[in-house]
Amino acid sequence: MADKSITKTELVASIASSTGQSQSAVSSVLDALFSNVAEAVASGSKVSIPGWISFERVDTAARTGRNPQTGAEIKIPAGKRVKVSAGSKLKAAVK
Structure with a gap:
């Protein structure tokens, strides 16, 4: 069974093509999302989508x-x- 993973670059490219946004804009949003999730969890908050x-x-x-x-x-x-x-x-x- 082959391991199929999606890299951040592939994810950014896929989201950018789906939304019509630039890859740099999508990458900035993902970076901010992961940064905010990390900060919230580190402080003891639960993050839920x-x-x-x-x-x-x-x-x-x-x-x-x-x-x-x-x-x-x-x-x-x-x-x-x-x-x-x-x-x-x-x-x-x-x-």
Whole structure:
């Protein structure tokens, strides 16, 4: 099964041709979107585009893990992660 990914350049070109906007304008909007999402999630806010996707910061508890090479127990500190959830429209598009 071949891995098919779309690069940012391909995405920008596709959106630009669909909307009639310039690629530089579309690229600026995408950069601003990702920057704003990152800032909001980093500050603890949840970002949601209803039906499509949501991003939120979650706290993880400290836990004990194992080094897979040696089998020795290691302490994994508490931390923060990003949770990304697909919305109903995105899920339906995949079916």
